[in-house]
Structure formats: structure tokens, C-alpha cells
Amino acid sequence: MKARVHVMLKSGVLDPQGEAVRHALGSLGFDGVEGVRQGKVIELDLAESDATRAEAQVREMCEKLLANTVIESYTIELT
Amino acid sequence: MRAAVIVFPGSNCDRDLRVAFERAGAQVSMVWHKDTELPAGVDMVAIPGGFSFGDYLRCGAIAANSPICRSVVAHAERGGHVLGICNGFQVLTETGLLPGALMRNAGLKFICHNSELRVETTDSPYTAGYAKGQVIDIPVAHHDGNYTAAPEVVERLQGEDRVAFTYCDNPNGSVADIAGILSENRRVLGMMPHPERAADAGHGGTDGAALFDSVVGQMALA
Numbered sequence: 137m138k139a140r141v142h143v144m145l146k147s148g149v150l151d152p153q154g155e156a157v158r159h160a161l162g163s164l165g166f167d168g169v170e171g172v173r174q175g176k177v178i179e180l181d182l183a184e185s186d187a188t189r190a191e192a193q194v195r196e197m198c199e200k201l202l203a204n205t206v207i208e209s210y211t212i213e214l215t
Numbered sequence: 216m217r218a219a220v221i222v223f224p225g226s227n228c229d230r231d232l233r234v235a236f237e238r239a240g241a242q243v244s245m246v247w248h249k250d251t252e253l254p255a256g257v258d259m260v261a262i263p264g265g266f267s268f269g270d271y272l273r274c275g276a277i278a279a280n281s282p283i284c285r286s287v288v289a290h291a292e293r294g295g296h297v298l299g300i301c302n303g304f305q306v307l308t309e310t311g312l313l314p315g316a317l318m319r320n321a322g323l324k325f326i327c328h329n330s331e332l333r334v335e336t337t338d339s340p341y342t343a344g345y346a347k348g349q350v351i352d353i354p355v356a357h358h359d360g361n362y363t364a365a366p367e368v369v370e371r372l373q374g375e376d377r378v379a380f381t382y383c384d385n386p387n388g389s390v391a392d393i394a395g396i397l398s399e400n401r402r403v404l405g406m407m408p409h410p411e412r413a414a415d416a417g418h419g420g421t422d423g424a425a426l427f428d429s430v431v432g433q434m435a436l437a
Contacts, residue, residue: 149363152321152388201280204273204309206316207363 137182139194140213143203144175178202187214216241216434218259221287221303223248223278228264228300228411235411236261239427240435248281258434259296260287262303264356264409274317274359275305284310296340296430297403301357304395304405313396313405314372315364321388325358329420330408331383332394336376339401344429351422353408355386360407362389362396372396379404 145151151173158172180197184190194212203210218241222229233243236259244254248267253260267278278284284306291297291312299307307313320326329352334345345351364372369391372378380395387407395406410423 149318150321150388152319152323152361156323201272201276204276204316206308206314207318 137185137187137190138215139180139182139190140215141178141180141194141198141202142175142211142213143178143198143208144173144210145207146209149207175208190214216259216431217254217257218243218261218431219246219253219257220244220261220263221246221248221283222263223265223267223281225267225269226263226265226302228302228409231409231411232261232263232300235414235423235427236431238414238424239431241427241431246283248278248283251282251286253283253286253290257290257295259298259430260290262287262297262299262306263411264301264303267302267306270359273305273309275302275307275309278302278306279309288312291398291403294400294402296434298341298430299403299405300409300411301360301407304407305359307403307405312403313398314368315362315396317359317407318361318363318388319359320357320361320386322386325356326360326386327356328354328386330355330386330394332380332408333383335378335381336397338376339379339397339404340430340433341397341404341426342379342429343433344425350383351425352413352420353410353423354412355408356412357387357407360387360389362387362393362407364390369393375399377401380406380408 154172154174377397381392410426413420413423
């Protein structure tokens with residue numbers, strides 16, 4: 137099955153890249169953008185076909201490598 | 216004193232670090248990231264600056280999970296000394312040996328210039344050769360040096376006198392101007408600035424040499 141992991145900076149951690157994007161949008165005339173947060177999406181192709189086991193595996197991957205849980209949070213979508 | 220400098224694909228300060236340690240009197244071996252064991256009898260492990268694994272995923276994240284890093288963590292947990300500079304500091308936070316994380320510079324730009332640092336503590340083998348409050352001139356060269364940690368972590372670092380260096384003129388947005396921090400046992404130091412690039416008159420400055428002299432000297436006595 138496939139898994140999609142979204143990694144975002146935790147709320148409360150200032151995101152300088154998101155802020156730069158917000159400023160750039162403002163200078164393009166897109167008013168009213170009150171906040172921008174930038175993160176990443178990681179797609180995984182898994183041999184595992186059981187959703188519960190797949191989610192447990194991906195959670196471990198996130199904790200060990202895919203996210204730095206000091207500053208980032210993650211969500212897992214399985215399809 | 217025996218030091219090991221770890222080399223990852225993309226390390227680029229490994230040889231400078233070797234020269235700085237040798238100049239201070241250490242015997243240095245270079246250790247490839249795929250090795251699983253440190254050379255026998257190593258007192259000090261040094262993780263150099265650079266762009267290990269192309270900074271893919273996050274700076275230092277893939278290096279922190281490389282085979283040799285398991286031995287580096289075990290060395291630190293046995294009470295061994297570990298010095299991480301620049302990318303090496305990022306690797307040390309990713310392994311969890313030091314708290315916090317290094318984020319993209321607040322100004323988003325790669326910065327590369329000399330930077331005045333204040334020595335915040337002399338209570339460590341690395342900083343014993345300086346005076347408390349001394350201002351030293353050390354180059355910085357990084358894109359992700361914005362030290363971030365939860366307020367209670369910063370408070371604890373300050374309360375336990377574990378902030379080794381602060382920036383006099385914060386170039387990257389680091390919380391509390393932090394440029395380098397020590398582990399609880401004070402034997403692990405991570406810092407973004409490059410003392411190995413200020414360790415010889417040919418570099419244009421020698422303010423970094425005392426760090427290597429101090430740690431090599433202290434360990435020779437031990």
C-alpha cells in the first residue's frame with residue numbers, strides 16, 4: 137500500500153520560509169494572506185498490505201527519521 | 216590523545232579539523248561513515264562541517280542514522296568526548312546527544328563571514344583555555360544555523376551553564392544568541408561557528424586554536 141506523510145513545523149515554531157512566501161504573495165498583490173506555513177510531503181510505496189501494520193511502520197519511520205519531532209509534527213495518510 | 220574525525224559524503228571541513236587537532240598535538244584518524252566501529256583507544260570523536268548527504272531531508276538527519284553514528288552515540292554515552300562543528304552540530308542534535316534543533320537562518324540566506332562570539336563558560340574541556348566573557352573572532356558559514364529549542368530547554372541550558380558560546384551580533388536568529396552548547400556531562404560540544412578555520416596564522420586569525428589546545432591538553436593530562 138501507499139503512505140503519504142505530511143511533515144510540518146509545529147505551531148509555535150517560527151517558519152522563516154513560510155514568512156518569506158507570505159511576503160512574496162503580498163508583493164504580487166494577493167492581499168489577505170494572514171499566514172503561510174511550508175512543509176513537506178513524503179510518499180512511500182510499501183510492501184505491507186495490512187493498514188494497521190503499515191501505519192505502525194510509517195509511524196516508527198517518522199519518529200526515527202522522517203520528522204524531527206523537536207520542531208516538526210507529522211500526519212500519515214494510507215491509501 | 217587520539218581523535219577520530221568522521222567523514223560523510225559531503226563533509227568538507229574534515230581535513231581542516233584534522234589539521235587543527237594535529238597542530239594541537241593529537242593523533243588523528245579519519246573514519247568513514249560506513250565503518251561500524253571507532254578505532255580502538257579513541258578519546259575524542261569530531262564531526263566536521265559540510266553538507267553530509269547533500270542536506271537531504273534535513274541537515275544532518277541521514278548522517279545521524281549512518282552506521283558509524285551508532286558508535287559515536289555509544290562513545291558519548293560511555294562518557295567519551297564528542298565535538299560537532301557546523302554540520303557536525305546539526306548531526307549531534309539529530310542523534311539526540313544535544314537538545315534542540317538547527318533551523319533555516321532567520322534571514323533565509325547562507326551566511327559566510329567572521330563572527331564575534333562571547334565565551335559564556337570556561338567550565339568545559341573545550342573552553343577552559345579562554346577567559347569567561349572573552350570575545351573571539353571565529354568564521355561562520357551556514358544556511359541552517361538558527362538554534363531552536365523549547366523555552367524550558369533554553370532555560371535549563373542557561374541554568375546549568377551549558378551555553379558555551381553566544382553570538383555578539385546574532386547572524387541567524389538563534390534563540391538567546393546561542394552559538395554552541397554542551398551536554399550535561401560537558402564532554403559533548405556542538406557549535407555552528409568554525410574554530411578549525413581560525414587555528415593558524417594563515418587563516419587570518421587564530422582565536423579558534425585555544426579550543427583545540429585546551430581539549431587536547433586536558434586529555435593528555437587525564
